[in-house]
Amino acid sequence: MNHEEMEMNYIAPTYGKRGITLVRGEGVYLYDDQGKKYLDCFSNVGVTILGHANPKINDAIKNQIDKLMNLHQSFISDIRAEYSKRIVEAAPDYLTRVFYCNSGTESVEAAIKFARATTGRPEIIATKMGYHGKTMGALSLTKTAPKYNNAFMPLLEDVNHFSYNDAQSLKEIISEKTAAVILEPIQGEGGIKPATKEFLEEVKKICDENGTLLIFDEVQTGMGRTGKLFAHTHFGVSCDIMCLAKGPANGVPIGMTLISDKVSEKLFKGAHTNTFGGNPLACAAGLAVLDYIDENKCLENAEEVGNYFMEQIRAIDSPLIREVRGMGLMIGLDLKTRATKYLKALQDEGILAFPSVSTVIRFLPALTFQKEHVDLVIEKLKKVLSE
């Protein structure tokens, strides 16, 4: 039995497979078991933001493994304390504390609980085509495809959805029952759809008028992907809660829910806990990630190379292209047809990208991606789109 057959036989069948076995990564490259090299433009859906096997991050991880990997939060950890100070100081000043967990969906679960505890209200309003994860609470907010939700009914009660970039549709459903509105500054799984500044400003105003909290889910957009550490700061709109995961520890599982004073004042011992959250290993990786981003000007790089990437895709003359959307190194190429065939062709050409909705080819490369890497993607993209 080869490795593909083992995975097909022994793993629950909830993932489609891409048909290659990847065994090693270095920087922006991945290698399969045949030694073939791929340019990684998806980074595990935006996780390995500083590239694979980054020596600086790996040294920090190795060093921490030899000291202490895991420590429950009822004890104080030197490295967790340091990281907490750094991540909260790196966040906008309206977010003053961090709750730790291990994934994006868990960071959303915490946000739901914190919003209810803060306001004493039951309802959460999310956006159509928004994605917030697949545990029962987060799934109730997720609305990208009915098939993800329908088999698991009943989901959370008191959840409603409004249209993204249409604040009027929020006005029509928000009420004194609404604890929070949650949305992504750029819808990731929903097709790489950036919010407009006017929309976010209007949503914030409506939330304030109704005593409702605003939650930004920055699981995909956060940690520098858009050229700022947190995407919503491009728009100058504040929030009460921010969800973070994927990239902060460059691949060591970590999730965070950052909260304002108004929220933390309502929390109490035992209100929300978990075993692995804030473990020293993830925090050591997290500290090294923040240092690396600063020292190597990764935010500036994400903006510059991201702009170049989008310009170059827009310059491709192909009747198949509907639109190119995104911000920084979060880019969606929306085709007039299904993307699967083109993703497969790119993979055969040594370029790994990822779908978003069925027509979108999504690029989420490491923040260390360079223009020469973009040029290679463009060359291969032109080829597969013309075949």
Ligand SMILES: Cc1ncc(COP(=O)(O)O)c(C=O)c1O
């Ligand atoms: C915006 C957003 N929120 C939440 C999640 C869920 O994160 P995870 O898969 O780590 O649970 C994702 C995952 O893609 C996401 O993009």
